[in-house]
Amino acid sequence: MRPIHYDLMSTIVPVIIVAGLIGLGIHSFAHAQEYPSDTTRGKAVYERHCQKCHGVGGWGDGPDAQALKVAPANFHRFSSFLKSDEELLRTIEHGVVFSPMHSWRGQLTDGEMQDVVTYIRLLAQQGR
Numbered sequence: 145m146r147p148i149h150y151d152l153m154s155t156i157v158p159v160i161i162v163a164g165l166i167g168l169g170i171h172s173f174a175h176a177q178e179y180p181s182d183t184t185r186g187k188a189v190y191e192r193h194c195q196k197c198h199g200v201g202g203w204g205d206g207p208d209a210q211a212l213k214v215a216p217a218n219f220h221r222f223s224s225f226l227k228s229d230e231e232l233l234r235t236i237e238h239g240v241v242f243s244p245m246h247s248w249r250g251q252l253t254d255g256e257m258q259d260v261v262t263y264i265r266l267l268a269q270q271g272r
């Protein structure tokens with residue numbers, strides 16, 4: 145006599161695995177929908193709000209940079225490169241005290257801040 149649970153397991157286990165895979169797929173899709181970090185959108189945000197200080201290529205040499213007491217960050221510097229995305233995000237979100245780099249919270253959405261970090265990372269990889 146074949147044990148009955150054998151059949152049950154051989155049907156249920158694949159069903160659970162497939163359901164799990166579908167679930168994962170939906171989850172990552174939904175997540176991607178929430179934050180599709182997008183360099184095109186990041187570029188638009190950067191050109192509009194950041195370029196005048198940080199410069200077209202992210203070298204910290206935008207047209208407004210000379211008038212500032214504190215030089216805008218050059219994203220190609222090693223110190224900048226070593227920072228995590230979260231650290232950069234925090235600076236963008238909260239700004240730097242006593243610095244022309246003010247907080248962008250309220251002016252940019254979370255998604256826009258993510259996008260602009262992605263774009264900064266892209267700039268930092270490009271040469272002159």
Ligand code: HEC
Pocket residue numbers: 189190193194195196197198208212214215216217219223224225227232233235236240243244245246248260261
């Ligand atoms: C008025 C000029 C100005 C504008 C506009 C500006 N920044 Fe800055 N930013 C600075 C300055 C100055 C610093 C350096 C702050 C310090 O170290 O005191 C800085 C620093 C940063 C840093 C930290 C980099 C590091 O290595 O720690 C990031 C990230 C950054 N800016 C992103 C942005 C983004 C994104 C925008 C546009 C949404 C933006 N900045 C707009 C002046 C500006």
